[in-house]
Amino acid sequence: MLIIKFPFMKKHLILISWAFILYTCHAFSQQTDYVLVIHGGAGNITSERFNHEKQALYNQKLTEALTVGDSILAGNGTALDAVVAAIQVMEDCPLFNSGKGAVFNADGKNELDASIMDGKTLKAGAVAGVMIIKSPVAAARRVMDSSSHVMLAGRGAEEFARLQGLEIVDPGYFYTDESWQEYLNVKAKIEKNGRKGTVGAVALDKNGNLAAATSTGGMVYKKYGRIGDSPVIGAGTYASNESCAVSCTGHGEFFIRNAVAFDVSARMLYLGESVEKAAGYIINEKLKNQGASGGLIALDKDGNFCMPFNTPGMFRGYIRQGGHAEVFMFNQ
Amino acid sequence: MLIIKFPFMKKHLILISWAFILYTCHAFSQQTDYVLVIHGGAGNITSERFNHEKQALYNQKLTEALTVGDSILAGNGTALDAVVAAIQVMEDCPLFNSGKGAVFNADGKNELDASIMDGKTLKAGAVAGVMIIKSPVAAARRVMDSSSHVMLAGRGAEEFARLQGLEIVDPGYFYTDESWQEYLNVKAKIEKNGRKGTVGAVALDKNGNLAAATSTGGMVYKKYGRIGDSPVIGAGTYASNESCAVSCTGHGEFFIRNAVAFDVSARMLYLGESVEKAAGYIINEKLKNQGASGGLIALDKDGNFCMPFNTPGMFRGYIRQGGHAEVFMFNQ
Numbered sequence: 001m002l003i004i005k006f007p008f009m010k011k012h013l014i015l016i017s018w019a020f021i022l023y024t025c026h027a028f029s030q031q032t033d034y035v036l037v038i039h040g041g042a043g044n045i046t047s048e049r050f051n052h053e054k055q056a057l058y059n060q061k062l063t064e065a066l067t068v069g070d071s072i073l074a075g076n077g078t079a080l081d082a083v084v085a086a087i088q089v090m091e092d093c094p095l096f097n098s099g100k101g102a103v104f105n106a107d108g109k110n111e112l113d114a115s116i117m118d119g120k121t122l123k124a125g126a127v128a129g130v131m132i133i134k135s136p137v138a139a140a141r142r143v144m145d146s147s148s149h150v151m152l153a154g155r156g157a158e159e160f161a162r163l164q165g166l167e168i169v170d171p172g173y174f175y176t177d178e179s180w181q182e183y184l185n186v187k188a189k190i191e192k193n194g195r196k197g198t199v200g201a202v203a204l205d206k207n208g209n210l211a212a213a214t215s216t217g218g219m220v221y222k223k224y225g226r227i228g229d230s231p232v233i234g235a236g237t238y239a240s241n242e243s244c245a246v247s248c249t250g251h252g253e254f255f256i257r258n259a260v261a262f263d264v265s266a267r268m269l270y271l272g273e274s275v276e277k278a279a280g281y282i283i284n285e286k287l288k289n290q291g292a293s294g295g296l297i298a299l300d301k302d303g304n305f306c307m308p309f310n311t312p313g314m315f316r317g318y319i320r321q322g323g324h325a326e327v328f329m330f331n332q
Numbered sequence: 333m334l335i336i337k338f339p340f341m342k343k344h345l346i347l348i349s350w351a352f353i354l355y356t357c358h359a360f361s362q363q364t365d366y367v368l369v370i371h372g373g374a375g376n377i378t379s380e381r382f383n384h385e386k387q388a389l390y391n392q393k394l395t396e397a398l399t400v401g402d403s404i405l406a407g408n409g410t411a412l413d414a415v416v417a418a419i420q421v422m423e424d425c426p427l428f429n430s431g432k433g434a435v436f437n438a439d440g441k442n443e444l445d446a447s448i449m450d451g452k453t454l455k456a457g458a459v460a461g462v463m464i465i466k467s468p469v470a471a472a473r474r475v476m477d478s479s480s481h482v483m484l485a486g487r488g489a490e491e492f493a494r495l496q497g498l499e500i501v502d503p504g505y506f507y508t509d510e511s512w513q514e515y516l517n518v519k520a521k522i523e524k525n526g527r528k529g530t531v532g533a534v535a536l537d538k539n540g541n542l543a544a545a546t547s548t549g550g551m552v553y554k555k556y557g558r559i560g561d562s563p564v565i566g567a568g569t570y571a572s573n574e575s576c577a578v579s580c581t582g583h584g585e586f587f588i589r590n591a592v593a594f595d596v597s598a599r600m601l602y603l604g605e606s607v608e609k610a611a612g613y614i615i616n617e618k619l620k621n622q623g624a625s626g627g628l629i630a631l632d633k634d635g636n637f638c639m640p641f642n643t644p645g646m647f648r649g650y651i652r653q654g655g656h657a658e659v660f661m662f663n664q
Contacts, residue, residue, distance in 0.1 A: 117589075122589045122590070122622075123589070124588065124589050128460075128485060128559070129485055129486065147556070148585065149554075149556070149558045149559075149585055150584075150585045150588045150589060151558070151559040151560075151564070151588065152556045152557050152558055152559070153460060153461055153485050153486065153557040153558075153559050154461065154485065154486045154557045155557060156555065156556035156557025156558065157556055157557050159556055160555070160556040222481075223488065223492075224479070224481070224484045224488035224489055224491055224492040225484050225485040225486045225487060225488025225489050226481045226483070226484055226485075226488065227460070227481075227483040227484070227485050228483075232483070232564055232565075232566070233564075233567075233588050233589060233591070234564075234566045234567060234588065234591035234594065235565075235566060238591070252482075253480065253481055253482045256456065256482045256483065256565050256566065257449075257454045257455070257456050257482060257565060258454070259565070259566035259570070259591055259594040262566065262591040262594055262595070262598075263594070263598065266594075266595065266598040266599075266602060267598075267602065270598060270599065270602030270603045271602045290454075
């Protein structure tokens with residue numbers, strides 16, 4: 001190197017070394033403490049309806065989802081990879097209304113939705129009304145990464161997922177006794193508002209990048225190709241490194257009309273509200289006053305987060321760098 | 333009336349009469365001057381590409397759409413009825429990429445999207461990927477008025493429209509030589525960014541209610557059931573009596589990721605910006621900096637409106653109470 005050849009540049013070499021050390025320290029000090037927050041749906045979740053055995057099952061699966069995401073973030077993985085992995089644990093499990101546990105629509109079929117957003121680039125992907133994709137959140141990720149579009153629906157989305165080499169399953173894969181029983185119950189009651197649970201995750205990685213993703217089977221006994229808020233960027237999912245990452249669950253029509261996920265970010269950026277204040281206002285005042293039930297998880301760029309809901313309970317949990325998984329179901 | 337029976341109350345009667353006259357004047361003065369603003373898509377619209385004959389055709393149809401909407405608003409009709417009627421004039425005409433003039437997707441089919449929102453109630457409706465509904469905006473209106481959902485997609489949305497008694501057409505209805513030629517051209521070039529025009533309308537009625545609606549055939553040669561911003565409430569369409577009504581046209585993926593229509597409202601409510609400042613910033617700075625092309629029409633609750641676009645042109649026009657239809661195509 002030139003520096004070594006010219007002794008009079010020793011001073012420069014020392015200065016460069018110092019600069020390098022300072023830069024390295026600065027780079028390390030700029031590393032963010034990562035955080036992962038998840039939800040498994042809001043609703044009539046009470047200790048009366050969930051016995052200890054069932055509570056233990058949910059706690060175990062929420063903890064597993066957090067642990068899987070944590071291992072990715074701890075290894076300097078991205079927030080995007082962490083939210084996908086955490087959601088896939090819940091998608092593969094029949095306890096939640098997403099993936100394997102998706103509810104049945106009015107035709108006795110499972111139509112799944114999912115979305116994802118990258119806070120760094122504002123890129124986003126979503127699939128709606130898909131029936132044979134094992135992991136809808138993985139498909140949403142591919143739409144974001146490997147297509148020029150944000151939202152793909154129905155058979156077209158399935159064809160895209162197949163071409164992308166994602167795991168395709170027989171529609172029968174999504175059958176579970178519990179979901180089918182729920183379908184029969186709702187059908188008998190001609191009642192449209194059944195279980196509305198959804199799963200979601202938001203993460204902040206060590207590089208300070210935020211990501212959000214949501215996956216759902218939608219509303220039980222839904223008709224006419226109904227699309228809820230989960231695959232709608234701005235309604236059920238939003239992420240921007242400037243503000244926060246958000247994933248919602250609840251009465252989707254209200255979440256669309258109020259552009260809830262984007263509004264959390266807008267209130268933070270334009271009104272200077274904290275993530276707690278913005279999300280709390282939307283869930284506990286704005287939506288509540290409209291008679292809309294649900295909740296959300298929101299995580300800001302500094303690692304502050306909140307998990308507000310206006311229903312009796314919401315499956316939820318979080319893990320911070322160096323911490324343990326903390327999971328909750330009821331209002332506490 | 334008691335007042336007449338007691339002469340000592342004459343003074344009261346006079347006071348009451350005055351109060352009534354004042355109230356009536358006040359009620360009349362509270363009536364809003366209505367406004368209707370429409371667009372027929374933004375894009376590479378220049379005088380080189382559109383000869384005088386073609387310009388006349390567009391001007392005539394935009395004027396007709398404004399006139400039809402105007403007659404509704406003049407007769408004390410609602411903003412909702414006016415935006416639907418104005419859009420239907422454009423849907424029924426092959427000049428625009430909506431309804432009859434919808435572009436072809438990669439499979440050589442026409443898949444149409446539309447949405448509508450009522451600023452008074454925040455109710456909204458949308459259909460996505462429909463192939464046999466003559467007027468997608470009418471279907472969106474029915475979703476809003478006659479279902480408990482906001483967004484219906486594909487065959488389910490078509491079944492719903494049929495049950496609602498809307499006009500169903502053979503898919504061949506949407507064939508036009510021009511759209512087919514465009515499809516063949518784009519297919520030959522394996523080029524994905526063809527015509528992106530869309531139609532939309534925003535209106536303020538005499539009762540001070542705002543409404544917005546959008547209708548499109550989407551992106552020419554689109555694949556995989558791609559859904560753009562037009563049927564996404566908050567992205568392509570938004571209305572709230574608190575702020576404004578917005579309808580967008582352009583590169584839909586960017587409009588979704590930026591929740592453009594809702595953001596105009598959010599900036600007005602949270603930052604106190606005028607409709608011109610909010611919409612102008614989003615189109616000419618935020619989206620332009622992201623490399624996203626398009627435009628929008630936005631109308632506030634006081635009748636102020638703007639029609640910004642960052643493309644060479646946008647088909648657009650407006651009419652105010654007691655005024656004439658004013659239509660434009662190019663940047664001026």
